[in-house]
Amino acid sequence: MTQLKAYKNELIVGVAFLLLLISFAYKQGQASSQSDTSAGNAVQELKEVISLQKIWGDKKMSTKIDKLKTIVSPSKVKWNKKSKKLTASFSTLTNQELNALITKMMNIAVMIQKLEVKKLGTTYQVEFKCKW
Amino acid sequence: MLIHSQMKHVSSVPAHGVNVMLTPQFYTLKREPLPVKYAYQAKRIAPSLFEGLLEDVENHKYFVSKEDENWLFIAYDIEKIKTFLQSKGIEIGQVSKIFFADQTANLFTAPVLLGEHDALVNLNGTMTVVPQIALNPDEKPIHITTHFTPKKGVAFEGRGKSMVSSNEAYTLAAIFTLLAIIYFVEGSRYGGEDEVQVQEMQRLLENHPSLESSYTRKSIAKKYRAIDRKERKKRDVIKALSHMIFKGSTLTSLSLDDKKFKAQFACKDVNTAKKLKALAKKEKFNTSNIAKSNDVKIEGTL
Numbered sequence: 001m002t003q004l005k006a007y008k009n010e011l012i013v014g015v016a017f018l019l020l021l022i023s024f025a026y027k028q029g030q031a032s033s034q035s036d037t038s039a040g041n042a043v044q045e046l047k048e049v050i051s052l053q054k055i056w057g058d059k060k061m062s063t064k065i066d067k068l069k070t071i072v073s074p075s076k077v078k079w080n081k082k083s084k085k086l087t088a089s090f091s092t093l094t095n096q097e098l099n100a101l102i103t104k105m106m107n108i109a110v111m112i113q114k115l116e117v118k119k120l121g122t123t124y125q126v127e128f129k130c131k132w
Numbered sequence: 133m134l135i136h137s138q139m140k141h142v143s144s145v146p147a148h149g150v151n152v153m154l155t156p157q158f159y160t161l162k163r164e165p166l167p168v169k170y171a172y173q174a175k176r177i178a179p180s181l182f183e184g185l186l187e188d189v190e191n192h193k194y195f196v197s198k199e200d201e202n203w204l205f206i207a208y209d210i211e212k213i214k215t216f217l218q219s220k221g222i223e224i225g226q227v228s229k230i231f232f233a234d235q236t237a238n239l240f241t242a243p244v245l246l247g248e249h250d251a252l253v254n255l256n257g258t259m260t261v262v263p264q265i266a267l268n269p270d271e272k273p274i275h276i277t278t279h280f281t282p283k284k285g286v287a288f289e290g291r292g293k294s295m296v297s298s299n300e301a302y303t304l305a306a307i308f309t310l311l312a313i314i315y316f317v318e319g320s321r322y323g324g325e326d327e328v329q330v331q332e333m334q335r336l337l338e339n340h341p342s343l344e345s346s347y348t349r350k351s352i353a354k355k356y357r358a359i360d361r362k363e364r365k366k367r368d369v370i371k372a373l374s375h376m377i378f379k380g381s382t383l384t385s386l387s388l389d390d391k392k393f394k395a396q397f398a399c400k401d402v403n404t405a406k407k408l409k410a411l412a413k414k415e416k417f418n419t420s421n422i423a424k425s426n427d428v429k430i431e432g433t434l
Contacts (some may be wrong), residue, residue, distance in 0.1 A: 008301075009301035016308035023315035027322070071415070
């Protein structure tokens with residue numbers, strides 16, 4: 001008992017240090033179990049899959065793609081949509097129409113299979129093939 | 133145990149240690165009605181109160197205690213006390229706490245004899261050592277008991293082989309405990325987050341039952357990641373090429389498919405062609421000049 005009293009200060013520091021080590025181990029354990037457990041990763045992965053599916057597996061794409069032909073007058077468009085594929089050609093497009101069309105194409109989540117732009121005089125001709 | 137300069141050598145000390153009470157022979161005291169509220173504030177100004185009263189100020193430590201209206205300030209030389217105790221056969225490790233007779237001056241209602249010649253008496257509220265011949269013969273001396281033990285005392289710093297002082301020990305312990313609390317809180321937060329993740333997972337799976345199987349998830353992720361990467365690349369190329377259309381540079385043709393792209397620009401002069409090629413190189417595209425013109429062909433793979 002006297003010995004213990006003699007080393008009271010060391011004992012206090014030792015106990016506090018032990019507590020610190022235990023708490024540090026606990027924190028590390030929790031942190032690593034979180035990074036190891038797939039809970040966090042799986043949620044991220046699931047969110048990513050849902051998000052990718054929402055973008056590239058959009059079931060309303062067949063309707064959304066129709067907006068491409070509304071950008072220019074119908075006389076300039078040849079439209080062939082079958083199942084989940086589209087082949088379209090646009091002719092005599094002005095600079096502005098070409099810009100608007102390309103911008104729209106870029107913002108629609110379809111798989112571009114072919115895109116050809118040719119300048120004929122002062123106008124442009126566009127061939128576009130895609131699927132979704 | 134009452135410690136006084138005339139005390140005899142102590143033959144044995146209880147194993148559980150001993151509390152000692154010092155007579156004024158081992159300390160200097162002052163009572164001051166200072167307007168401070170806390171002991172640590174009083175302790176801070178203690179050295180200035182004893183200025184000029186002590187010979188070697190540096191060796192002294194201070195004890196303060198609040199009395200009814202005054203603050204009791206006691207200056208003591210710890211090394212001197214240690215040496216004295218050891219000379220009387222009391223090892224430092226055996227001393228639990230040190231008290232000062234003036235802390236319980238009101239309990240000294242009669243003299244306490246110190247050896248054969250001296251006595252400890254309360255003179256107007258201050259403990260004093262006087263010769264026994266000066267005592268009133270009618271006064272019956274008393275003995276000190278555990279009843280005289282004050283609530284507050286001084287622990288011997290560096291008792292035995294202790295390498296850490298009390299102050300250092302408490303400071304370190306406080307720091308370690310604080311850090312421990314932070315780690316515990318952080319750890320439990322991680323645990324909480326984990327639970328939140330599990331709940332989030334369940335919620336997402338309820339809304340997307342087709343993704344319950346991890347095999348399906350991986351397969352869908354693999355498929356769409358490839359599409360996403362490729363389609364984003366195509367769009368990045370188209371965007372980069374559109375930035376190459378500027379005054380003097382006109383797009384004459386563009387062709388893009390799943391594997392490659394090719395674009396041709398008509399440039400009004402050599403400088404424009406150079407600028408265009410520099411822009412293309414920045415995007416790491418291949419460039420070439422069209423013979424007999426300023427036109428530039430840009431191509432690359434996807």
